[in-house]
Amino acid sequence: MPRSGEDARRRLQQAALDLYAERGFDATTTAEIAARAGVTERTYFRHFADKREVLFDGEAALQAALAAAVSSAPDDAPPLAVLRRAFRAAVPTLEAARTVTEARHRVISASPALRERDLAKRQSLKSTLAAALEDRGLPGRVARLAADVGLVAWAEVVDRWLDDPSASLEALLTREFDDLAGLMSDVAPGR
Amino acid sequence: MPRSGEDARRRLQQAALDLYAERGFDATTTAEIAARAGVTERTYFRHFADKREVLFDGEAALQAALAAAVSSAPDDAPPLAVLRRAFRAAVPTLEAARTVTEARHRVISASPALRERDLAKRQSLKSTLAAALEDRGLPGRVARLAADVGLVAWAEVVDRWLDDPSASLEALLTREFDDLAGLMSDVAPGR
Numbered sequence: 001m002p003r004s005g006e007d008a009r010r011r012l013q014q015a016a017l018d019l020y021a022e023r024g025f026d027a028t029t030t031a032e033i034a035a036r037a038g039v040t041e042r043t044y045f046r047h048f049a050d051k052r053e054v055l056f057d058g059e060a061a062l063q064a065a066l067a068a069a070v071s072s073a074p075d076d077a078p079p080l081a082v083l084r085r086a087f088r089a090a091v092p093t094l095e096a097a098r099t100v101t102e103a104r105h106r107v108i109s110a111s112p113a114l115r116e117r118d119l120a121k122r123q124s125l126k127s128t129l130a131a132a133l134e135d136r137g138l139p140g141r142v143a144r145l146a147a148d149v150g151l152v153a154w155a156e157v158v159d160r161w162l163d164d165p166s167a168s169l170e171a172l173l174t175r176e177f178d179d180l181a182g183l184m185s186d187v188a189p190g191r
Numbered sequence: 192m193p194r195s196g197e198d199a200r201r202r203l204q205q206a207a208l209d210l211y212a213e214r215g216f217d218a219t220t221t222a223e224i225a226a227r228a229g230v231t232e233r234t235y236f237r238h239f240a241d242k243r244e245v246l247f248d249g250e251a252a253l254q255a256a257l258a259a260a261v262s263s264a265p266d267d268a269p270p271l272a273v274l275r276r277a278f279r280a281a282v283p284t285l286e287a288a289r290t291v292t293e294a295r296h297r298v299i300s301a302s303p304a305l306r307e308r309d310l311a312k313r314q315s316l317k318s319t320l321a322a323a324l325e326d327r328g329l330p331g332r333v334a335r336l337a338a339d340v341g342l343v344a345w346a347e348v349v350d351r352w353l354d355d356p357s358a359s360l361e362a363l364l365t366r367e368f369d370d371l372a373g374l375m376s377d378v379a380p381g382r
């Protein structure tokens with residue numbers, strides 16, 4: 001995409017985020033987003049399939065980055081250590097985008113339609129991570145469980161990071177996965 | 192509630208499940224459910240607050256039973272062993288209701304409105320379990336993480352049980368929690 005295309009895309013995302021925050025998701029039209037971004041509605045739909053996708057542009061890149069980090073982890077690393085490592089690799093990107101991430105989370109929380117799309121993206125991320133773990137030789141069932149567990153821990157970390165402006169994402173991640181390890185070290189079989 | 196009240200309640204639940212399966216959730220009215228159950232619509236609303244609640248009648252009892260099982264676990268049992276024990280206590284109830292549970296899951300999966308209510312109930316169950324674990328002296332943050340992890344494992348177990356008519360819920364539960372322990376036994380801190 002040419003430079004002007006990328007620029008329009010970023011302006012559309014910011015305009016959508018601002019309008020959804022000001023008026024609510026339901027009360028905003030794609031025509032209004034396009035107008036605020038200074039482009040036509042046709043341009044909007046060249047970039048985004050619908051009114052929701054404009055908020056999820058980073059998801060595909062994040063999924064790809066996490067999957068690549070899983071694939072490149074040392075062969076002998078256990079599944080949750082692999083996931084911890086992958087999430088850690090995503091920390092700088094998220095730290096750099098804190099303000100936008102906060103605004104985005106507020107807007108998504110306020111709209112059932114956006115919450116549903118967010119959930120679908122989370123399911124898709126779970127499948128991607130499970131597939132990447134399976135490629136490392138883990139049985140499919142265990143790979144899905146590991147992805148599930150890793151993602152609930154990650155979701156808690158991100159929520160806590162967004163709640164506390166002084167928190168370090170990396171420190172929260174380390175603490176959460178240490179807690180996970182503690183929790184599971186003594187699930188005595190058959191107990 | 193008098194015997195006839197309980198009876199009407201059960202008939203309303205069965206009628207709702209049948210109609211939602213036949214026509215879909217959106218295309219069914221409370222008047223139709225009431226008619227199929229042989230009671231008035233007023234009776235419907237004496238039992239259930241809305242069109243969705245009729246499918247979630249067992250939730251409160253399940254939550255109470257799980258919380259009680261968490262509270263009565265031995266003092267020295269680690270959190271995920273406590274949850275495993277609580278889920279195991281719920282197995283006979285679920286095994287006895289397999290046919291209804293299957294039909295209910297199919298109906299819920301097919302409707303966004305029901306999926307959203309289901310999700311809200313799951314959040315509520317998570318809070319209940321986290322609170323019960325916190326009452327045992329676990330820090331709040333770790334209690335929430337344990338409830339989260341326990342519930343994703345439990346959800347996988349129930350999904351697998353519903354997918355495979357020959358599966359034993361108890362055996363699936365045992366295997367899943369054993370897998371959990373394996374996932375993390377070697378998440379070395381800082382790795």
